[in-house]
Amino acid sequence: MIDWGWVGDHLGAILGRTVQHLELAAIAVAVGFAISFGLGLLAISYRRTYPLFSGIAGILYTIPSLAVFAALVSVTGLSIYTAEIPLIAYTLVILVRSIVAGFDSVPRDVLEAADGMGYNRRERFRRIVLPLSVPLMVAGLRLASVSSIGLVTISATLGASFGGLGFFIFEGYHREFPTEILVGAVPSIVLAIVVDIAFVRVQRRLTPWAQEQEVRRDTWEGLPSGPSVGF
Amino acid sequence: MIDWLLDPVHWSGSDGIPIRLFEQVAISGASLLIAALVALPVGLWIGHTGRAANLAINIANIGRAIPSLAAIGIIAPITQAFDPELGFKVYPTLFAMVILAIPPILVNAYAGVSGVDRELVEAARGMGFRERQILARIEAPIALPVIAGGLRSATVQVIATATLGALFGFGGLGRYLVDGVAQNDDGQIFGGVFLVAALALLAEGGFALLQRVLTSPGLRLAQSSAETPSA
Numbered sequence: 001m002i003d004w005g006w007v008g009d010h011l012g013a014i015l016g017r018t019v020q021h022l023e024l025a026a027i028a029v030a031v032g033f034a035i036s037f038g039l040g041l042l043a044i045s046y047r048r049t050y051p052l053f054s055g056i057a058g059i060l061y062t063i064p065s066l067a068v069f070a071a072l073v074s075v076t077g078l079s080i081y082t083a084e085i086p087l088i089a090y091t092l093v094i095l096v097r098s099i100v101a102g103f104d105s106v107p108r109d110v111l112e113a114a115d116g117m118g119y120n121r122r123e124r125f126r127r128i129v130l131p132l133s134v135p136l137m138v139a140g141l142r143l144a145s146v147s148s149i150g151l152v153t154i155s156a157t158l159g160a161s162f163g164g165l166g167f168f169i170f171e172g173y174h175r176e177f178p179t180e181i182l183v184g185a186v187p188s189i190v191l192a193i194v195v196d197i198a199f200v201r202v203q204r205r206l207t208p209w210a211q212e213q214e215v216r217r218d219t220w221e222g223l224p225s226g227p228s229v230g231f
Numbered sequence: 232m233i234d235w236l237l238d239p240v241h242w243s244g245s246d247g248i249p250i251r252l253f254e255q256v257a258i259s260g261a262s263l264l265i266a267a268l269v270a271l272p273v274g275l276w277i278g279h280t281g282r283a284a285n286l287a288i289n290i291a292n293i294g295r296a297i298p299s300l301a302a303i304g305i306i307a308p309i310t311q312a313f314d315p316e317l318g319f320k321v322y323p324t325l326f327a328m329v330i331l332a333i334p335p336i337l338v339n340a341y342a343g344v345s346g347v348d349r350e351l352v353e354a355a356r357g358m359g360f361r362e363r364q365i366l367a368r369i370e371a372p373i374a375l376p377v378i379a380g381g382l383r384s385a386t387v388q389v390i391a392t393a394t395l396g397a398l399f400g401f402g403g404l405g406r407y408l409v410d411g412v413a414q415n416d417d418g419q420i421f422g423g424v425f426l427v428a429a430l431a432l433l434a435e436g437g438f439a440l441l442q443r444v445l446t447s448p449g450l451r452l453a454q455s456s457a458e459t460p461s462a
Binding site: 001059061062063064065066067068070071073074143146147149150151153154156157166169170172173176178181182184185186188189192193196218219220221 | 291292293295296297298299300301302303304305307308311319334335338339342343377380381384387390391394395397398399405408409411412417420421423424427428431432435
């Protein structure tokens with residue numbers, strides 16, 4: 001079923017598409033994180049803004065990606081913005097929620113101890129809250145990266161200059177050439193799994209005290225299960 | 232867009248809005264039902280017994296890592312081998328929808344049940360509840376909001392995948408997006424975007440409401456007292 005000769009002839013192109021795939025996903029996650037961090041800061045200073053950010057990000061996340069790409073084509077054309085805007089938008093819901101959950105995860109006693117030691121609000125945030133929220137932020141980055149790697153494939157609808165490995169899935173489908181479809185599909189899954197495992201390693205490093213149990217109770221949305229999850 | 236939506240021509244015939252909407256809703260509902268029939272019993276069983284918990288975690292991680300497009304792509308050559316016509320146009324999207332809906336439902340059923348306070352379960356066991364009764368009367372009701380959350384995530388996935396299917400010769404509302412872009416017809420594109428987004432948001436909103444209704448009053452009380460901001 002697989003034409004290995006074709007695969008051998010196209011190793012360079014496959015490598016190039018893999019690099020493009022990672023680039024498109026990395027830009028989305030980096031920009032998404034910067035925006036989400038800003039929104040997270042706003043959310044902890046002005047509590048009332050959080051349901052708003054979280055709600056809007058949730059609505060964006062619900063709209064199927066193909067619709068967002070199609071709508072943007074007539075606004076920004078077939079440019080990098082058309083590819084990146086939806087990718088960035090989809091990271092927001094995961095990142096904003098995990099960043100705020102990170103800030104909120106700092107126990108009250110710890111905050112009071114910091115106040116008792118004479119930290120002002122700014123110092124307390126920088127030296128106590130920020131380091132302690134890193135594990136949940138990394139958990140969010142993990143989910144956002146894996147989901148972005150998946151969505152990058154869909155940007156192949158914007159033409160040959162985008163899509164990463166998704167390009168092969170489309171071209172292969174149109175040529176009815178299974179080998180090329182698989183050359184796009186299998187590596188894009190492998191890429192997501194490798195990035196996922198890499199983030200798990202980082203998570204373990206950052207929180208050596210966390211037992212498997214805590215990781216296990218995560219729901220699909222990437223947050224701990226139980227009655228306290230309220231959205 | 233409004234002109235396009237109001238034009239009676241677009242409301243009749245085999246590619247009219249009612250037919251396309253029906254295709255999308257019926258097939259999404261059927262996929263969701265099949266996925267739930269497979270995933271719920273397995274997830275509840277794993278959550279109740281605590282056996283094969285690693286399996287649930289791995290299903291979650293791999294499920295997240297599979298891009299919808301890659302799933303359709305991998306399935307297409309296989310189903311085409313069995314049915315050259317439908318196997319390349321309808322089955323790939325159908326199978327992908329079911330496969331992608333299973334992980335969120337399974338993972339949340341597992342996480343919800345295993346997150347139930349073990350003391351409650353022990354108390355029920357002490358009162359002479361059988362294992363089946365514990366699952367049905369204690370664990371499932373407490374886990375219900377989390378379980379509904381899994382169905383909600385799966386619904387979002389399924390509708391997005393059905394939309395994407397239009398790129399692979401599948402019907403449904405995604406057709407308006409793909410055909411609109413191909414024919415450079417902005418009215419059709421934005422009409423399609425509106426319909427797709429409205430359907431996704433309605434489905435997601437419906438499940439959010441269901442989730443709220445299914446949360447027992449006792450849990451709601453615990454929830455509101457746990458939601459005191461700390462940072």
